[in-house]
Structures are given as structure tokens and as C-alpha cells.
Amino acid sequence: MARLGRSTWAFGERQVAVMAAATVAGSLEGQGPLSDAFDVVLDDDRVGQDTWERAEQWMFRRAAGLACEKAGTPPESLDLVIGADLNAQLTSFFIGLRDLARPMLGVYSACASICEALAVSGLAVSTGFADVVLAGTSSHTCTAERQFRYPTEYGVQRPPTAQRTVTGAGAAVIARGRGPWQITHATIGEITDFGVKSPWEMGAAMAPAACDTLRRHLDDTGRSLDDYDLVVTGDLGRVGSNILRNLLVEEGVAKPDIVAARVFDCGALIYREDQPEVFSGGSGAACSTLVTFGHLFREMQRGRIRRLLLCATGALLSQVSAQQGETIPAISHAIAFERGD
Amino acid sequence: MARLGRSTWAFGERQVAVMAAATVAGSLEGQGPLSDAFDVVLDDDRVGQDTWERAEQWMFRRAAGLACEKAGTPPESLDLVIGADLNAQLTSFFIGLRDLARPMLGVYSACASICEALAVSGLAVSTGFADVVLAGTSSHTCTAERQFRYPTEYGVQRPPTAQRTVTGAGAAVIARGRGPWQITHATIGEITDFGVKSPWEMGAAMAPAACDTLRRHLDDTGRSLDDYDLVVTGDLGRVGSNILRNLLVEEGVAKPDIVAARVFDCGALIYREDQPEVFSGGSGAACSTLVTFGHLFREMQRGRIRRLLLCATGALLSQVSAQQGETIPAISHAIAFERGD
Known part of the structure; x- marks a missing residue:
């Protein structure tokens, strides 16, 4: 500890x-x-x-x-x-x-x-x-x-x-102690605010926070993206997830092929693109929870994922702040999971 | 620890x-x-x-x-x-x-x-x-x-x-380490809900939570009210504070004279009764913070209080829950402070 x-x-x-x-x-x-x-x-x-x-x-x-x-x-x-x-x-x-x-x-x-x-x-x-x-x-x-x-x-x-x-x-x-899944690390996020004001653009508002926390997690732990079988963000959706992938490459966090192979988003995983009114994908406090506790924990039990990093992402707006024309600060915290023995 | x-x-x-x-x-x-x-x-x-x-x-x-x-x-x-x-x-x-x-x-x-x-x-x-x-x-x-x-x-x-x-x-x-004030204990509150529905009756909604947490704090630490120079609740106001004092006596937590001498409320301390529109007293997330960090910490530095217990009190309603006729759950967490050397 x-x-x-x-x-x-x-x-x-x-x-x-x-x-x-x-x-x-x-x-x-x-x-x-x-x-x-x-x-x-x-x-x-x-x-x-x-x-x-x-x-x-x-x-x-x-x-x-x-x-x-x-x-x-x-x-x-x-x-x-x-x-x-x-x-x-x-x-x-x-x-x-x-x-x-x-x-x-x-x-x-x-x-x-x-x-x-x-x-x-x-x-x-x-x-x-x-x-x-x-x-x-x-x-x-x-x-x-x-x-x-x-x-x-x-x-x-x-x-x-x-x-x-x-x-x-x-x-x-x-x-x-020990169980089917271990929590090994938590990286506490800092706020990023790139000036997005529209509550319909959460992916764009949150992608820089995910990039920041992911980079800081790798710095702090001395790990690279390759040390994880999968890195999932919380709810950037398809639009935000693409922004994040570009950011990660631009900022030198990892090479494009590694990013493409390792980095996914719970908001993009939870719905099929052709489901009604899902637009860019899922969001919400339950999005990363359902995908991680449901789907990804099962994938870990099946042995398909050994080490998982969840970078859940939050847009810190309210109805009042949006109506007052405030920009949307964002935050991302990361949790590293490992398959238990 | x-x-x-x-x-x-x-x-x-x-x-x-x-x-x-x-x-x-x-x-x-x-x-x-x-x-x-x-x-x-x-x-x-x-x-x-x-x-x-x-x-x-x-x-x-x-x-x-x-x-x-x-x-x-x-x-x-x-x-x-x-x-x-x-x-x-x-x-x-x-x-x-x-x-x-x-x-x-x-x-x-x-x-x-x-x-x-x-x-x-x-x-x-x-x-x-x-x-x-x-x-x-x-x-x-x-x-x-x-x-x-x-x-x-x-x-x-x-x-x-x-x-x-x-x-x-x-x-x-x-x-x-050591400083002008030490935090020695934290007691994490549980929810009480006695069926109060009116958002104008916060003191009544929260008094049972303060009583519950205070009793549990004393049980857990083996202390009595006498071990504190002062016990302050967060924002019960005059109405709620009287309810709490009665509850503490009824439930056998302490005798009436001890309760009268030791138990006060930040919401009752922060305003004079004759100030305009303060009604039963102060409330709000800043109420206990201002009274404790401002007034009570100074009293500790002046040597008038050696050991202080703050039982801040929270009414867990929202505008939507109140409008939907929901009762108001309440919670109180306690922090014990001691004067530093």
C-alpha cells in the first residue's frame, strides 16, 4: 500500500x-x-x-x-x-x-x-x-x-x-484479501476544461480528462498501455472515444496501433449502433458500472482479460450551469483491476 | 489508527x-x-x-x-x-x-x-x-x-x-502529524427517516440522525458526553436542537443537565434570534463549517475548548423528491477534534 x-x-x-x-x-x-x-x-x-x-x-x-x-x-x-x-x-x-x-x-x-x-x-x-x-x-x-x-x-x-x-x-x-477480481490501483482525476458548453457534446468535453488521467496513471505506475489487456473509458461514446484515441497518439502516450487495439469505451460497447436513439453511445453513472461489472468481469473470469484499466469519465455540469452558459469541466478517475487467482 | x-x-x-x-x-x-x-x-x-x-x-x-x-x-x-x-x-x-x-x-x-x-x-x-x-x-x-x-x-x-x-x-x-487542531475520530452516519416530508422542517427531520450518530460515537469510543467540552450539531436550528436534547435524554444518552451544558447547534449559534428572516436558525453545508472553522477553532486556540465533537447533520432531500411527496432521510457524521499542543 x-x-x-x-x-x-x-x-x-x-x-x-x-x-x-x-x-x-x-x-x-x-x-x-x-x-x-x-x-x-x-x-x-x-x-x-x-x-x-x-x-x-x-x-x-x-x-x-x-x-x-x-x-x-x-x-x-x-x-x-x-x-x-x-x-x-x-x-x-x-x-x-x-x-x-x-x-x-x-x-x-x-x-x-x-x-x-x-x-x-x-x-x-x-x-x-x-x-x-x-x-x-x-x-x-x-x-x-x-x-x-x-x-x-x-x-x-x-x-x-x-x-x-x-x-x-x-x-x-x-x-x-483475495477474490475473483482484485483492485490494485486507483488514480484520482484532476479537472480539465476545454471550453465545451453544449450538454450534447459530453464526449468532446470529457475526452481530455480521460487522456490526462490515463497519462498520469501510466506515469505514476511506470506502466505502458501494453501492460493492460484492455483500457476502457466510461462513457465518451463513439465521438468522444475517437477524440481520445487521437489525443493519445498526438500526446505520445502510445502508438496508433496500440491505441486501436487496447482502448475502448463502455458507452460504445453497451449499445449496437443501430439501436434507436442511442446516437453516439451510452453515458451515465451506470454505463461503465454495467459494462465493467457485467461484461468485463465475465471476460476476466473467462481468462480473456487479465489486467483491465477503467477510466470512468464525468462531465461536471448541471442544468443550471449549462443554462448559465458555463463551460463543462470534466474529470476522470482510473481503477486498475486484475483477475484474481 | x-x-x-x-x-x-x-x-x-x-x-x-x-x-x-x-x-x-x-x-x-x-x-x-x-x-x-x-x-x-x-x-x-x-x-x-x-x-x-x-x-x-x-x-x-x-x-x-x-x-x-x-x-x-x-x-x-x-x-x-x-x-x-x-x-x-x-x-x-x-x-x-x-x-x-x-x-x-x-x-x-x-x-x-x-x-x-x-x-x-x-x-x-x-x-x-x-x-x-x-x-x-x-x-x-x-x-x-x-x-x-x-x-x-x-x-x-x-x-x-x-x-x-x-x-x-x-x-x-x-x-x-501535529498542528493547531487534531482530528482524532470520525464516525460515519447511517440514515434515519422518521417520515418528515416538509422541506421547512429540516430540524425535525435531522434530529434523530444526530442522536443516532452521537450515541454510536460514544458507544464506539467508550466515551461519554462529559468527555467533550462541547458537542455541536450542524444545523438543526433552535427547533431541531430542542428535539435532539429531548431525544438524548429520553434515550438515556445523558442526563438533562449534561445535555443542557454540552450540546449546542451551529445553526443556533450563527445568527441572533432577532436577525431578519433567520427563523429557527442557520442551515446549509457552510453552516457548521463557518462556525467550526471560524468560531470554535478560535475558542480552542484560546484554551476554552479542549475537545470538540462536531455532528454535522444532513437532510437528504431534493426538490424532485420533495415534490414527489418523498419523506426526508437524514444523516449525521461526527468528527472529534482536539486542541493541538
Whole structure:
């Protein structure tokens, strides 16, 4: 356990384990290429609730309950619950999990929140301040559109650079020692702001943050892109992911063929391009969580990925900041995973 | 360094120091009984900005800069910046401090956020994952009223149980070792929800959370109320503070005379009762921060308080959750401070 370089926490190879992870996916996510990677796929994104917000809270609660079940951890033995969502004042996390009656920490880095939650979990677990932590995030396309842009009922037209907020929730149980997946490093992001103002251009706003954090992670750890079987960003979408690939080459982080072979984006992976209204791809606090906890963890178990770097990406705007003409600061935190033995 | 009981982190007596703290207070706060405890008192709560939000961001930036100055810490040597505010998506923190270019973690527990920020700072510093951390919060009465209730321009009448969101910001530089103030313990709160639905009744919604965390802190540490010279809650206001005092006696936490002598509330301390429109007292993420970093830290330096427990309190509602008729979950985190040598 140590701090490496400017901003990376190294937890050691077998100190912090993901014991189990669970995912609940919305209906469109369940029709995508990763459909069979999720534990629960919903037919109805409202799951019988009277508001979209309560539906999202239900998903968070279901994912948390499932993760505890899969880990064999009764919720009452959790030392800490760390989570986030995109709703103002994190109501999906706090209201969704209010019955847990365990110590709770709300965190927020927009769609990079799952990495912040896992980083703080790793910090608490690796140092013995907690033995078992639950970490998770949720998002819902209908709560997020209302939160950041327009009520979905308006039917506002979206440009091709827009992204669809992923509907779903994911949670993981983190504990000290060895498990199916290890968390080995966390790199805490810094803000970049390249002046993008449009909430329909999140990929462009966030790509520089992903580049910055990825470069800093490699500097801090002395690793190169080649040391990872896969590097995934959180939700740059196809547009933002292309910007990132160009940036990585321009800034000399890696050669084009390495970048093309190694760097992918959860927002581009979660939907097929021909699915309705997915535009540039997925986004949202659940996007990287669903793809990582569902699809990529399974790929690691199958032996196809040994070492994975998740650089989740967050656009730090609000409806008010967008309406006030503010530029969009962005942040990216990275978590390095290894296959457990 | 150890975990005590269910949910308390013990950092040791001389491991985590507050090296300096700075406060920026709004005009009404500057006319209250603690006016000379603040580093900066504003004449104009808009500080020449074109929006209330930008004014709040300015205050956060000013408090952060001042704290670094007082600590002799150049911002570029901060290992971590941890903060929160009440605006959706923490825009005051992220936009206000976006130029720092240091690793950032957004946290959120509503008005209990300063304790969460200090707890995570203590965790990072005591374990060597960070050497120097900046932690802070801000709130602004005009951004918060718009955020949680109604635009201030409506001039909505408020009942006597209402509280006034404190305008201001505070930040502290936390480092390993000894300083003028030590952080010795953090108790992480659990959610309580007693069914209060009105956003004008925050004190009633939050008092049970403060009682729960205070009791758990005492259980975990084996301490009694008598071990503290002062226990302050964050922002229960006069109404909520009376509820808490009754609860503490009813639940057998301490006898009435001890409670009356030891337990106070930052929301009741920050304004005089006869100040205009303060109703039951102050609230907001800056309330406990201003009172603690300004007034109480000075009282500790003057030798009037040796050991202080801050139980900041947060009401986990949003405008949407209130409008959807949701009850208000509440949380309280506690931080124990000791006078440094």
C-alpha cells in the first residue's frame, strides 16, 4: 500500500478484492450486444413505480441486494456503503438504500463516480478501516434527461453527438484479501476544461480528462498501455472515444496501433449502433458500472482479460450551469483491476 | 489508527492535523454574533458576479486560497482536494475550484458534507495515501432556496420552523502529524427517516440522525458526553436542537443537565434570534463549517475548548423528491477534534 507519483493509490496485488458484483439493466440495455452479461434485465424501465426516480431507486436497491447475495454478505455486515447517482443531491443512492441502516458515504464525480466509489472503498479496505464495503452507482435515462437537459415528455430532438443515459444500476462487494477480481490501483482525476458548453457534446468535453488521467496513471505506475489487456473509458461514446484515441497518439502516450487495439469505451460497447436513439453511445453513472461489472468481469473470469484499466469519465455540469452558459469541466478517475487467482 | 466498534475511525491523537482553516461569510452572517470569527465578511452576497451560483463559486475559491495561504501550502502541493456543496452536481465545488489542477473527490451528505470531507481526508492522511489535503464546503442562501424550495424572487413566506441557508464557504488544510487542531475520530452516519416530508422542517427531520450518530460515537469510543467540552450539531436550528436534547435524554444518552451544558447547534449559534428572516436558525453545508472553522477553532486556540465533537447533520432531500411527496432521510457524521499542543 502506497501512494505512487502524483495521484495514484497502489493497494497491492492481493489486498483489495471485488468479492461479487451485480447489475440491473434497463430494457434497451438488455437488447444490446451485452444483454446476457447482466444479472437482471428489465422489461419495463419503470418497474411498476409511480415515478422514474423511484424506478431508479428500486434498481439501485436491487443491485445492492443482489451483490450482497452473490458475495454471501448479509447487508447488516457491511462496514460502509459508498455510492452515487446523477440526480441532484444523490437521491437515488440515499433514498434507494435508506433501509440498509449501515454507515453511508455519498460521492460524486458525475459518470466517473463508480471509480471514485471504488477508490475510496479500496482506501478504507486496504488500510483496515473497513472490512467489507458495498460500492455502486445508478442512472436512468428519464431521470437524467430531466436533470440535465429537458423533460423527456418534450421529445426534444437530439444531435448525433448526443449520448443516451444508460438505465440501470450496479453494485459490488469489496473486501480485504483475495477474490475473483482484485483492485490494485486507483488514480484520482484532476479537472480539465476545454471550453465545451453544449450538454450534447459530453464526449468532446470529457475526452481530455480521460487522456490526462490515463497519462498520469501510466506515469505514476511506470506502466505502458501494453501492460493492460484492455483500457476502457466510461462513457465518451463513439465521438468522444475517437477524440481520445487521437489525443493519445498526438500526446505520445502510445502508438496508433496500440491505441486501436487496447482502448475502448463502455458507452460504445453497451449499445449496437443501430439501436434507436442511442446516437453516439451510452453515458451515465451506470454505463461503465454495467459494462465493467457485467461484461468485463465475465471476460476476466473467462481468462480473456487479465489486467483491465477503467477510466470512468464525468462531465461536471448541471442544468443550471449549462443554462448559465458555463463551460463543462470534466474529470476522470482510473481503477486498475486484475483477475484474481 | 483503527476502526472502533461499528462505524468509528480512530486516527490516533497526533496523526491528523488541521494546519489552517479559512472562512468567507455572507453579509447577514457577518452581522451575527460570530462576525469577528470569520476571515472575510462580504458586504454583497453576489460579490460582483452575474449569478448567485458564480458568487458561491467565488467564495469557495477564496476560502480555499486563504486556507492554503494561512497553512503556507501552495495549492500545487495539495495531494487531494475534497469538497461538497448543495447545488445539484456539486457545481460550486467543481467549477469553483476547477483551476486548482489537483486530484479532486466530490462528496455529498447534504449539510453533513464537511464531516464526510474531513473523514475521508483523515483516512487518506492517516494512512499515508495523501500528505496534504484541502477539505471544504460552501452554501448560499439564494442558490439553495432555488435548489430546494422556490426561487428567492417569488418571496415565498416561510414558517417559523424554516431555516436560513448560510451564505459562505470554509476550507481547511489537513496534513499528517501535529498542528493547531487534531482530528482524532470520525464516525460515519447511517440514515434515519422518521417520515418528515416538509422541506421547512429540516430540524425535525435531522434530529434523530444526530442522536443516532452521537450515541454510536460514544458507544464506539467508550466515551461519554462529559468527555467533550462541547458537542455541536450542524444545523438543526433552535427547533431541531430542542428535539435532539429531548431525544438524548429520553434515550438515556445523558442526563438533562449534561445535555443542557454540552450540546449546542451551529445553526443556533450563527445568527441572533432577532436577525431578519433567520427563523429557527442557520442551515446549509457552510453552516457548521463557518462556525467550526471560524468560531470554535478560535475558542480552542484560546484554551476554552479542549475537545470538540462536531455532528454535522444532513437532510437528504431534493426538490424532485420533495415534490414527489418523498419523506426526508437524514444523516449525521461526527468528527472529534482536539486542541493541538
